[in-house]
Amino acid sequence: MPEVLKALVDSGLQGATVYREVEGMGGEGGVVVIGGEVYDALTPRVAVDIVVDEKEVEKVVNTILKTAKTGSVGDGRIFVLSVEQAYRIRTGEKLC
Amino acid sequence: MRMCFQIARMMFEKNSEKYGGIQRDLSCFNPGVQVRDICNTVFHPMQVDQASTLWTAVGGVLVFLMVPAIGFLEAGLVRRRNVINGLMKGLLAVAVFLPIWFAVFPIYFGSVIKDGFYPTGDGVGIPMYIYAFFLGVFGAVTLALIFAGAPERLKFSGWLLFAVFFSAVQWPLVASWVWGGGWLASLGDITGLAPGLGVRDFAGGTVVHAYAGLAGLIITMLLGPSLRRYQLNGGVRVRAEFVYKEAVEAKRPELSLAIIGTSLLFFGWFGFNGGSTLVVSEQTGYAIANTAVAGSLGGFVALLLSKAAERAWSPIMAISGVLGGLVMITPLAGFIEPALAFVAGIVASVITYYGIKIVERFYVIDDPVGSLPVHGFNGIVGSMLVPVLAHPEISGMRGLIYGGGFGFVAVQWLGMVLALGFVAATTYVFVRLLLIKYRTTHEEEIVGLDAIDHKVGYV
Numbered sequence: 001m002p003e004v005l006k007a008l009v010d011s012g013l014q015g016a017t018v019y020r021e022v023e024g025m026g027g028e029g030g031v032v033v034i035g036g037e038v039y040d041a042l043t044p045r046v047a048v049d050i051v052v053d054e055k056e057v058e059k060v061v062n063t064i065l066k067t068a069k070t071g072s073v074g075d076g077r078i079f080v081l082s083v084e085q086a087y088r089i090r091t092g093e094k095l096c
Numbered sequence: 097m098r099m100c101f102q103i104a105r106m107m108f109e110k111n112s113e114k115y116g117g118i119q120r121d122l123s124c125f126n127p128g129v130q131v132r133d134i135c136n137t138v139f140h141p142m143q144v145d146q147a148s149t150l151w152t153a154v155g156g157v158l159v160f161l162m163v164p165a166i167g168f169l170e171a172g173l174v175r176r177r178n179v180i181n182g183l184m185k186g187l188l189a190v191a192v193f194l195p196i197w198f199a200v201f202p203i204y205f206g207s208v209i210k211d212g213f214y215p216t217g218d219g220v221g222i223p224m225y226i227y228a229f230f231l232g233v234f235g236a237v238t239l240a241l242i243f244a245g246a247p248e249r250l251k252f253s254g255w256l257l258f259a260v261f262f263s264a265v266q267w268p269l270v271a272s273w274v275w276g277g278g279w280l281a282s283l284g285d286i287t288g289l290a291p292g293l294g295v296r297d298f299a300g301g302t303v304v305h306a307y308a309g310l311a312g313l314i315i316t317m318l319l320g321p322s323l324r325r326y327q328l329n330g331g332v333r334v335r336a337e338f339v340y341k342e343a344v345e346a347k348r349p350e351l352s353l354a355i356i357g358t359s360l361l362f363f364g365w366f367g368f369n370g371g372s373t374l375v376v377s378e379q380t381g382y383a384i385a386n387t388a389v390a391g392s393l394g395g396f397v398a399l400l401l402s403k404a405a406e407r408a409w410s411p412i413m414a415i416s417g418v419l420g421g422l423v424m425i426t427p428l429a430g431f432i433e434p435a436l437a438f439v440a441g442i443v444a445s446v447i448t449y450y451g452i453k454i455v456e457r458f459y460v461i462d463d464p465v466g467s468l469p470v471h472g473f474n475g476i477v478g479s480m481l482v483p484v485l486a487h488p489e490i491s492g493m494r495g496l497i498y499g500g501g502f503g504f505v506a507v508q509w510l511g512m513v514l515a516l517g518f519v520a521a522t523t524y525v526f527v528r529l530l531l532i533k534y535r536t537t538h539e540e541e542i543v544g545l546d547a548i549d550h551k552v553g554y555v
Contacts, residue, residue: 032539039543044176 001046007067008050011059019047026074045076051083142213145220147376152222155371156230158364159237163190165360166240169415170247172354173465177544178248179350180552185255189240190233192256196263197232198225204272205231216375230371231275235267237368238304245312245467248322249541252549254534258315258526266522267307270515274303283511290503293493295511296486298383299372301427301479302512309472310516311523313461318527321462323541351411358415362391365422369429382490383430386437387422390429393441394421394448401449413449416466420448423474427482431491440478440485447473476512483508 001018008016023042024030030042052060061078069075086095167186171179205228208214213221239262243255273280274297284290297303369387373380398417402410424444425437432440451469455461461468483504486495494500536545546552 032543034537034540034543034548039547041539041542 004048004064004067007063008060011063012056013050013052013060015051017049019049022047028073043074051086141219142211142215142221143219144213145216145222145375148216148220148374149222149226151376151380152230152371152374153226155367156226156233158367158371159230159233160190160364162361162364162368163187163233163236163240165357165364166237166244168353168357168360169419170244170357170465172351172357173412174247175544176348176350177546177553179353179546180550181252181545182244182247183353184252184550185243186240188255189236189243189259192259193236193239193263194229194232196260197235197268198228200264200268201228201232204268205276208277214374222374227374230374231271234300234304234368235263235271238267238300238308239263241305241308241467241471242311242315244465245309245463245471246315246319247465248545249319249536250315250531251534251536251540251545254531257534258531261526266519270307270519271303273515274511280511280515283514284503284507287507287510290501290507293504293507295508295515296431296482296491296493297427297479298430298482299369299426301423301475301482302515305423305426305471305475306479306512306516307475307519309468309470309475310520312463312467313472314520314523315527315531316461316463316468318524318532319535322464323538354415355411358418362418362422365391365426369422369426373430379430379490382432382434385434386425386429386432386440389434389437390425390441390444391418391422393438394418394424394444397442397445398449401445412466413452416448416452416470417445419470420444420451420474423471424478426475427479428485431482431486431493431495433487433490436485436487440481443477444474447477476516479512480509 005016005018022045023040024045024047025042028043030040032039032041050060057080061080064078083096087093088095164183164186166189167183170186171182174182202209209224209227210221212224214224214227215221239259242258242262243250272278274295275281279286280295282294284293286294295302365387366384370380370384373383395414395418398413398420399409402408402413421441421444424440424447428437428440448466448470451473452466455463455466455469463469482495483493483500484496486493486498486500488494488498488500493504496502496505536548540548544553
């Protein structure tokens with residue numbers, strides 16, 4: 001994680017939100033049934049939210065693809081979504 | 097525990113005529129003791145040895161805290177989904193062991209009890225139940241330690257089954273052989289190698305720590321590694337890439353439980369070693385000083401080793417080093433000079449540090465708590481050093497470096513092999529016959545014992 005963040009900051013990233021203690025499921029499945037009872041079998045994950053200008057999306061995605069890759073199952077995914085509006089609470093200013 | 101053999105022997109087993117005579121003579125000068133002299137037999141109503149009783153009770157209470165503390169230690173170092181299970185096993189080690197122990201105690205230790213007292217001197221003693229409590233908490237510590245060595249893969253009902261067998265049969269037998277005036281304590285006489293000597297274990301290097309490390313090793317080997325150490329490849333278990341302890345890697349808050357647990361263990365250890373003199377004496381001072389020195393140095397030197405090798409003041413190594421030093425000094429505490437406790441602490445930290453590295457590197461067993469290197473290796477080495485380092489004036493035994501004989505060394509080492517061989521054999525049979533059925537499946541292991549056994553984190 002620190003290496004990925006370092007590469008992002010070096011490429012000019014202004015901010016990010018990191019969720020250290022989250023769990024999720026992927027192709028391996030996150031639910032098992034044992035003795036008729038259902039249990040979750042989620043895997044620990046790290047989630048990161050990054051909001052950037054449209055022009056910088058490709059740069060950020062490429063940086064993460066390059067630095068977060070180990071080549072094994074569980075490296076994770078990147079989803080690119082559009083943000084409709086943004087406000088700065090301190091000033092009330094509309095950012096986009 | 098040294099006093100225990102000497103007095104037990106003196107009072108009940110041998111030379112009874114000789115000492116009976118002395119007792120009667122002394123009692124003439126003690127107006128508080130009623131003497132009934134019929135046909136040359138002496139009868140003393142026992143009285144409470146106040147200082148020793150208080151000290152033994154306090155020691156027992158301190159050791160009591162170590163049992164849940166081992167649960168803390170385990171909880172801090174296992175996967176998050178097994179944290180509650182680790183804490184439960186620490187607490188329940190007390191709840192299962194002690195009731196059984198008080199019931200079976202007279203069967204195993206009846207020979208050292210006289211008129212409801214454990215004698216500490218002429219006509220005085222520690223009340224039987226205080227002595228039983230003090231020994232009992234040692235057993236509970238052993239039980240908790242065994243399963244800290246085999247976490248994450250045995251269901252709670254399996255734990256309970258072993259705990260009952262352990263409490264009723266396995267531990268009381270071994271403890272009574274060494275501490276209850278049993279055959280291991282007088283092995284020197286039996287074999288003729290070292291008259292008056294036998295297996296000497298001050299506070300449980302063999303009876304508690306090597307015992308727990310070895311039993312944990314056998315359980316872990318037979319149950320197989322947990323999923324942190326293997327991956328399923330087409331249904332076949334394949335060894336996984338080495339993974340550093342999850343707690344450290346992810347900076348989980350539970351790691352602090354391990355540090356709290358170690359702190360409580362260190363605290364309780366002064367009762368564990370200090371209290372083991374039972375009688376308040378000069379030896380008590382040595383026991384406490386040696387414990388403080390060896391535990392502290394063990395942790396500090398292991399920390400320096402980790403800083404030198406890994407460039408980190410590693411909390412795992414600090415925890416393991418402190419415990420390693422304490423384990424090493426446990427069989428020696430009341431027998432050696434404080435100067436040697438410095439050496440013992442440093443040796444223990446080296447054994448602990450490289451022991452952990454070897455166990456992890458060569459994949460000996462899957463032992464996330466480090467029970468084998470910390471308790472097993474240090475317990476064995478510490479016990480082996482007793483006949484070498486014992487100071488004649490402190491312990492009443494002449495160690496090799498003070499010109500003692502090799503007979504004592506041979507007897508101690510032989511006795512350790514016999515005692516630990518018994519532990520290994522009975523544990524092996526019990527696990528193969530019964531415990532193996534309670535091994536968690538791969539899926540159960542992923543879900544974790546908290547949810548499977550205790551229905552915690554089930555939302």
